[in-house]
Amino acid sequence: MDELMRGRVYGADHEDPDPGPQAGHVYRELVGGPLDGLLVDVTGWTERELDDGAALITEIGAYGPGGRALYEPRPSDPRRWDWGGDVP
Structure with a gap:
């Protein structure tokens, strides 16, 4: 089984x-x-969207509720997205 098929999905309810x-x-x-170890569902994303990465809402980043954590594909392994910092 692919190791990416384990873990919690970003956005899943804590009660799920x-x-x-x-x-x-x-x-x-x-x-x-702040979102280390979570999986983000990219089903249906275009290649361009995948190349761009994502700014994901998080309450536990540097800017608190409503802030975003920036993630972009790792050049050597695009299945993993590395954190690039937090933005308001």
């Missing part, structure tokens, strides 16, 4: 009995920063 990845979906692993 199955917060892990779902069959038929495509994920990227977030590395570093």
Whole structure:
């Protein structure tokens, strides 16, 4: 089993009995920063969107509730997205 198929998915409710990845979906692993270890569901994203990465809302980043954590694909392994900092 692919190691990316384990873990909790970004945005899953803390009360969700199955917060892990779902069959038929495509994920990227977030590395570093406030969302380290979570998976982000990129099912249906275009190549350009995947290349751009994401600014993900988080309450636990440097800017508190409503702030965003920036993640971009790792050049050597685009299945993993590295943290690039927080923005308001």
